[in-house]
Amino acid sequence: MKFPLYFSKKIAFSKDNKNNLSRIIVFIGRLSVALGVIVSLITVSTGIGSKTAIKERMADFSGHISIKSKQSNNSYNSSILSTEGLQIDKIKQLEDVASTQKYVSVSGILRNEHNFAGIIFKGVGKDFDAERFRKFIIAGTTPDITEKGFNSGVCISQKIANDLHLKVKDSIVAVFSKENQSPLYRKFEVVGIYKTDIKMIDDLFIIGGINHARKIQGMEKNEVGGIDVFLKNINYIDEDAPKIDKLVGYKNYIVKATDEYPQIMDFIAIFDTNIALIIIIMLVVVIINIVMVLLILIIERTNSIGMLKTLGATNAQIQTIFINYTLMIMIPGLVIGNLVGIGFLLIQKYFGVIKLNPENYYLSTVPVDLNILHILAISVGILLVSAISLILPSYLISKISPVKSLKYS
Incomplete structure (x- = not known):
């Protein structure tokens, strides 16, 4: 196993983390990821479901x-x-x-x-x-x-x-x-x-x-x-x-x-805009929170960074450690978000809890399109975008001097 990944797992799953001052910010980061996944799943599944349901009603x-x-x-x-x-x-x-x-x-x-x-x-x-x-x-x-x-x-x-x-x-x-x-x-x-x-x-x-x-x-x-x-x-x-x-x-x-009904198709076209807009907003919120988590983790573990540099670890290796660490923190949020989001969508799909006014929406209940590819794409997409967005703030590690960090330890 490569050193950065090994070290990331050691600190991510260490029992000592339960008493860290960063636990609150880590909780907020996980919560933002979970909410981002839930909102994205609901938006995509109901948006695509509504488009398909309206088209099929006209056609049938x-x-x-x-x-x-x-x-x-x-x-x-x-x-x-x-x-x-x-x-x-x-x-x-x-x-x-x-x-x-x-x-x-x-x-x-x-x-x-x-x-x-x-x-x-x-x-x-x-x-x-x-x-x-x-x-x-x-x-x-x-x-x-x-x-x-x-x-x-x-x-x-x-x-x-x-x-x-x-x-x-x-x-x-x-x-x-x-x-x-x-x-x-x-x-x-x-x-x-x-x-x-x-x-x-x-x-x-x-x-x-x-x-x-x-x-x-x-x-x-x-x-x-x-x-x-x-x-x-x-x-x-x-x-x-x-x-x-x-x-x-x-x-x-x-x-x-x-x-046959162009006014309905114009209404359906709005779904594409709304889906894209909501997903972009959710990604921005998730990225901001995850970057904040990374920066706090770097600041909190300045001494550890100085120690690793003293032992010969390169800036790139330490950056990889903290990016991996942050992404591992996201995993519980992704799991919880998927469980809650899919659970809610299954309830709506089979019980039709949320109703609509057909005069305005051409449907009496919110339809759901549960597609495994969409579910995977949302989770993988959030992970990839977050990983890429963490690269720039992780360069803060290269500015940390091992001498100064150990001096004030």
């Missing part, structure tokens, strides 16, 4: 990528999706594609004796991914879509249900209008109530059978207004979008879920 409702007709002009009323050049089978065969579902959407109004609400009726077919949608259901179930005749069951949002005083098994009348035509009335039964916590979705969308939407839009039996494409991982959406775009035909276009 309306598809990671949606194929639309260029004639729709971003209208909520679907135009007929062109089959010219549309290679849906090849899209399904792409490695990252999990499933697809066709739909037709049309705008309308729900009304009863209590209130009325403007809605977007999204008609889905028998390929509707009910399992993916089921995570949003808070009452009832998803509509049973068969495409044989007209399915009267619909799934509405909790917001619409509250506004119209509706519950599962209630009936509701929807009114749809088209230019130069009389209003069309459709009676539906509420079979399910969902909640995504995303206001732009919950305020508008109801889910029902595609044949109703086809009838309202004057479409034929096999015509659709769009296709939702679900990916296996939303993180690959930017890579997969160009591949899908090549297979939709020149009369159609694609919209990524991350582009």
